[in-house]
Amino acid sequence: MDLKSNHTAPVLTDPAPLSNTRLGVHSSLFPYSPSGAAFTPGLLLTIPRKKTGVLDDVRACSWLDAMKASSPPHRKIIKDVNEFAPSDPDVAYRTWTVKYPSALKSFEQITNHAKGRRIALFLDYDGTLSPIVDNPDCAFMSDAMRAAVQKVAKYFPTAIISGRSRDKVYEFVGLTELYYAGSHGMDIMCPVKPSISDDKPNCFKSTDKQGKDINLFQPAAEFLPMIHEVFTSLVESTKGIEGAKVENNKFCVSVHYRNVDEKNWNLVAQCVHNILKDYPRLRLTHGRKVLEVRPVINWDKGKAVAFLLESLRLSNCDDVLPIYVGDDRTDEDAFKVLKERNCGYGILVSSVPKESSAYYSLRDPSEDFALARSHGGRGALQRQDLAEEVRGRDLAEEGAAAQRFSEEDWRGDTET
Numbered sequence: 022m023d024l025k026s027n028h029t030a031p032v033l034t035d036p037a038p039l040s041n042t043r044l045g046v047h048s049s050l051f052p053y054s055p056s057g058a059a060f061t062p063g064l065l066l067t068i069p070r071k072k073t074g075v076l077d078d079v080r081a082c083s084w085l086d087a088m089k090a091s092s093p094p095h096r097k098i099i100k101d102v103n104e105f106a107p108s109d110p111d112v113a114y115r116t117w118t119v120k121y122p123s124a125l126k127s128f129e130q131i132t133n134h135a136k137g138r139r140i141a142l143f144l145d146y147d148g149t150l151s152p153i154v155d156n157p158d159c160a161f162m163s164d165a166m167r168a169a170v171q172k173v174a175k176y177f178p179t180a181i182i183s184g185r186s187r188d189k190v191y192e193f194v195g196l197t198e199l200y201y202a203g204s205h206g207m208d209i210m211c212p213v214k215p216s217i218s219d220d221k222p223n224c225f226k227s228t229d230k231q232g233k234d235i236n237l238f239q240p241a242a243e244f245l246p247m248i249h250e251v252f253t254s255l256v257e258s259t260k261g262i263e264g265a266k267v268e269n270n271k272f273c274v275s276v277h278y279r280n281v282d283e284k285n286w287n288l289v290a291q292c293v294h295n296i297l298k299d300y301p302r303l304r305l306t307h308g309r310k311v312l313e314v315r316p317v318i319n320w321d322k323g324k325a326v327a328f329l330l331e332s333l334r335l336s337n338c339d340d341v342l343p344i345y346v347g348d349d350r351t352d353e354d355a356f357k358v359l360k361e362r363n364c365g366y367g368i369l370v371s372s373v374p375k376e377s378s379a380y381y382s383l384r385d386p387s388e389d390f391a392l393a394r395s396h397g398g399r400g401a402l403q404r405q406d407l408a409e410e411v412r413g414r415d416l417a418e419e420g421a422a423a424q425r426f427s428e429e430d431w432r433g434d435t436e437t
């Protein structure tokens with residue numbers, strides 16, 4: 022089937038609103054339609070009236086603006102008009118935590134709420150379990166973090182929900198006892214047979230690398246050849262841009278511009294735009310110094326969380342307290358699902374104030390570690406000390422690593 026056309030690809034600068042708070046795997050898998058309910062007209066590409074040069078398309082659809090807005094100097098301008106933006110960053114952060122209290126400091130409250138209920142834990146990978154680094158292939162989680170997650174998983178069902186390919190994130194985490202959802206939830210592996218998947222065409226049996234039987238749910242399966250084609254084209258078209266990197270995440274593609282000189286970001290945007298305009302069934306979202314190309318199906322990390330909860334028979338709010346920890350815009354879909362169900366908590370990992378559907382906050386991955394250690398049985402008393410200890414230890418480890426580590430990414434006052 023030729024899915025190409027000459028239409029312009031839809032663009033999203035923020036996650037699509039959820040139209041359905043209850044999981045309905047089939048009914049929610051609507052193919053994208055520009056006039057459909059999933060996207061507001063304001064988020065759609067507008068064609069420039071007057072073409073003055075090659076960048077007009079890119080500027081018109083705001084990609085470049087969105088890319089620039091996420092970079093530190095530009096964000097400072099945005100912060101000046103932000104409600105959480107007193108000029109002192111520490112004051113701004115503290116003010117923000119009134120609305121999004123620290124999960125570490127609220128540990129007692131969380132455990133009280135969890136009394137008599139089973140916690141189900143969902144963890145994003147990049148920026149949550151691992152610090153943001155320049156080279157996406159080197160975003161390793163520390164052994165201490167791995168041990169903490171392993172410990173937590175002994176007590177609570179634990180899943181990793183990542184934008185990476187499932188294989189890649191499994192390679193990084195390396196714990197067989199967890200559930201994994203890659204490609205922003207479009208590739209879900211659950212060791213048990215999902216109770217809601219009996220007749221689902223995109224749910225099938227497979228074996229993992231150890232030869233163990235697993236069940237996979239891949240709602241975007243039909244897009245695989247298209248994504249591969251786009252990945253190949255993007256590798257080719259960006260190869261002249263120094264620092265650009267294209268990552269194949271199986272059901273989506275990441276185009277990284279973290280290491281591209283800002284004056285060349287327009288070239289990156291133009292390459293992606295030129296290719297995407299021929300694929301109306303693919304859309305673009307923005308991550309941390311990354312453009313992400315993905316199918317237009319109505320599926321995201323939020324839907325993946327709902328799917329896993331239901332598959333694992335954990336969707337009864339009276340018995341289960343789901344907790345989702347994430348740092349990215351794509352994690353907002355999961356926060357929203359928990360908020361709309363009024364069941365469980367989203368915890369946003371961010372060192373800068375920002376609007377979120379999460380309930381609590383953590384400043385950086387070292388605080389995730391401290392929280393995991395607390396939940397894993399070490400107790401609440403040493404949480405803050407642990408966060409400080411890990412911050413120091415991980416920075417030392419990173420310093421020894423071959424790649425350049427940006428301190429600003431770890432605990433700076435800007436989102437990266």
Ligand SMILES: O=P(O)(O)OC[C@H]1O[C@H](O[C@H]2O[C@H](CO)[C@@H](O)[C@H](O)[C@H]2O)[C@H](O)[C@@H](O)[C@@H]1O
Pocket residue numbers: 145146147148152153154155156157158160182183184185268270275277279308309310311313349351
């Ligand atoms: O959902 P996630 O697990 O958070 O994955 C989102 C993207 O994370 C990775 O990119 C980000 O982290 C890199 C390593 O620290 C960093 O270099 C990059 O700038 C960030 O955008 C990953 O490489 C992407 O494929 C994921 O989609």
